[in-house]
Amino acid sequence: MSEINYKKIGLKAGLEIHQQLDTQEKLFCSCSTAMQEKEPIAVIMRKQHPVASELGEIDIAAQHEYLRDRTFYYQVFKNETCLVELDEEPPHEMNREALNLALQIALLLNCQIPDEIEVMRKTVIDGSNPSSFQRTMVVGLNGFFNYKGKKIEIKSVSLEEDAAAIVSEEKGKVTYRLNRLGVPLVEISTGILSNFTPEEIEDIAYQIGMICRSTGKVKKGIGAIRQDLNVSIKGGERSEIKGVQELGLLSKVIENEVKRQLSLIEIKAELRKKGVKKINFKPIEVNKFLQDSNCRILRAVVETGGKVFALKLPCFAGYLKREIFPGKTLGRELAEFVQIFGVEGIIHSDEDLSKYKVEADFKKIREFLKAKDEDAIILVGEPKTNGKVSEELLKKINRILEVGVEKETRSVDEQGITRFTRPLPGAARLYPETDIKPVLIEREFLEKIKKELPEPWTKKYERFKKKFGLSDELAKPLLESKYFELFEKIMEKYKVSPAIVANTFVNILKDLQRREKVDVDRITENHFSQLFDALAKKEIVKEAIPEILKYLANYPGETVQNVVKELNLRPISTAELKKIAEEVIAQPGLTYEKAVGIVMSQVRGRIEAQTVMEVVKKLMKK
Ligand SMILES: [Zn+2]
Known part of the structure; x- marks a missing residue:
């Protein structure tokens, strides 16, 4: 297929970004949001039946689900699940920390905040919630942010419970993990994005993700942020693609969906x-x-x-x-x-x-x-x-012949390839949650949140570059990481090079994680403080940082001082280095590179590599 002119084909997309908030507890119970438990302590089975709405209609998507005749199994985890998730107990009081964070995000996106926040129930038909509904509340409306001189409309910001995560599905047996259910989640819906390319839409999603990160209290890692999007083109229909977990796939998913719709329209026309x-x-x-x-x-x-x-x-x-x-x-x-x-x-x-x-x-x-x-x-x-299934298939083919593209929900795999999941559910799926009283947003409370609003990431980005002299290559990933607040604390407290600290948070940790499979999340804020304190006092050289961090991740009970002793990382003087280097060079037939290698192996982490090279060079010239 040749290059697509997205303007000509009338690409329209809408984004729905779901970001988990990093609170200790869930939204409506005191369960932990850590999602660390591996083995379930129990499994509970449920079956769902479609119930007619008050108007006597059964939703087409719900009916479709019923025809699939699936049974749902829910894994229960210690400390991470209670009777609230199982809908055996009414929800507890709302987590105010989560509400505050959601309001911060809504304000950063220039939303209007309603005077009263009402919790609603949203029908869920895929079994991802044992109660068949998800609690959700609108915390912001009619917002916007600027992108390349254009106003990106934010329709709404909602705070809701995350759904249970699917573990497996086979032969009508679907298993879900209940520990993700109830984790506070912010849902941000954009208005219709038209006249943008797929790459730009991906970038807009990135910007929204970074605005959430400005709060410093969002979860990271796989599944912590998920993008849903709807896509349509002229002559096509809206399809909703659920759960793009990797931002970098978004533009490819959009491109593929555009191609799919173009192809179906073409096939319809030809036939x-x-x-x-x-x-x-x-x-x-x-x-x-x-x-x-x-x-x-x-x-x-x-x-x-x-x-x-x-x-x-x-x-x-x-x-x-x-x-x-x-x-x-x-x-x-x-x-x-x-x-x-x-x-x-x-x-x-x-x-x-x-x-x-x-x-x-x-x-x-x-x-x-x-x-x-x-x-x-x-x-x-x-x-x-x-x-029955053949009948459904025939209906499906006839719909292709009739309309080409039809409204549907699609899921997406790790390669960005989508597949049909179900017809698009009807719109009227919200009803009030009567177990929870609406929350009044008082003016004073809102003013306080506004006053304490975190600095937007774009401003922070410019400031990091200007104040600390960080390059783009360090400033951007630092802001994407969870360490940007700690970075500032350290810069305030210790006289150390900003580039060395940023490089530690951005590159050294990543290397340790990737190459040496070190669990860097075990390294605490306190460890980092000790580390940069030692560096400022010249008790260590920067070359020692990776070794010390690796050790601390394995033995989080240790202090930096002990690790320096244990690993013999006390810095050596140039005089000491000279002595070691002279002994090495005394061996016959050594090349410069080999000599540097041997000396390095004896002084690793105790003196700067640059100094080693200079000293060896000087000595060998003699
Ligand atoms: Zn719970």
Whole structure:
């Protein structure tokens, strides 16, 4: 596909950013938000049934979920789950620290704060909440921030409970971890972003994430920030893509979704031109042709009392193998659609049929259906559902023929490839939470929060560069890290080079984590204070920092002073260095590089590398 002109195709996107707040306790109970427990202490099973709304309608997405007939298993964790998460006990009082943080974020995004904050229940149908609803409250409305001279509209900022995290899903059994449920989460929804490229939309998401980080109290790491986005183009429909965990994937996900919508619109137009507007053939059961099929999958369905259904799609030959976006064909997309209902997939005539050993079966079925060469055939094996899934598939194909793209919810994998998850739920899904009284936001309280509002990250960024002389390469990752506040504390207290401190927080910790698998989160604020105090007093040289931090991560009970003694990291003088270097050089036949290497190994972490090189060079010249 050639370069896409996003303006011309009318790309519109909306972002919904979910950021976990780093409070000690959950939003409506005292459970820890650490999410550190590995082994569940109990597992609880639940099943859901769709309930008609007050208007007597059942939501299309809820109905779809019901058809999937899934059972939910919830893992319970010590200290991280209680009866509130299980909906066996009413919510406790709201966590005020979380509310304050959410209000700070809303104010940083120039939102209007409502006088009264009312907790609502939002219907949840995917089982990620045992109560079937999520508590949410709007804390800010009608905000904005500036991006490249344009105003980015912030529709709302809400504070809500995070959902349970999915562990696994197979054969209608879905397992969730309950420890994430109830962790305070801020949801930021932008207005419609039009006239932006996918890269710019990704950058806007980054800016919003950094505004949240300005508070210094947000969780980090995988899953701590998740982006949902909706995407549409001219002639397409809004699709909602859930849970992009890596910011760097966002632009690719948008590009792929645009390509998918363009492809479906194109396929619809081409087939219409061929006179195919709707498929009227009903799925037909074809078990009788498969009694002694060579295909293991189909025979298994027939032998266990299930049924295999065939769909004839006129003029569809070739379309099922067409790539609708990189990494996905139309056939694959349809296979994933039926998999949602617990069926293994489909076999279609655009595939390599020998792979499934179904060439002979397809021939017989084609004859039976009087299919022409230009027609495609799809087989769906339904172990239990008796044609219901094939009916759904036919409806899906007919919707492609009718509208091309339809409203739907899609999930995304680590490569940025999306797949269908369910139809888009209807809008009216909020109702008041009667267990919690609305919170009045008094003027004084709001003024106090405004006064104590953290410095926005863009300002801090400029200040860090100006005041501390930090390069972009250090200032940016430092602000992205959780150490930017500690950095300032250390700069206030100790006379040390800002670049050395920033480099420790940005690069040394990252190296220790990546290369040596050191758990750097075990290093405390106190450790860092001792470290830079020692550096300021010249009790250590900067070369000793990695070794000391590594040791402290392994033995967090230790002090920096003890580690210096234990690892023999007391700095040596140039005179001492000279003595060591002279002895080394006395060995015959050494090159400069080799000599430096040997000396270095004896004085590592005790004197600057630069000095070692200079001294050895000088001595060897003699
Ligand atoms: Zn709890």
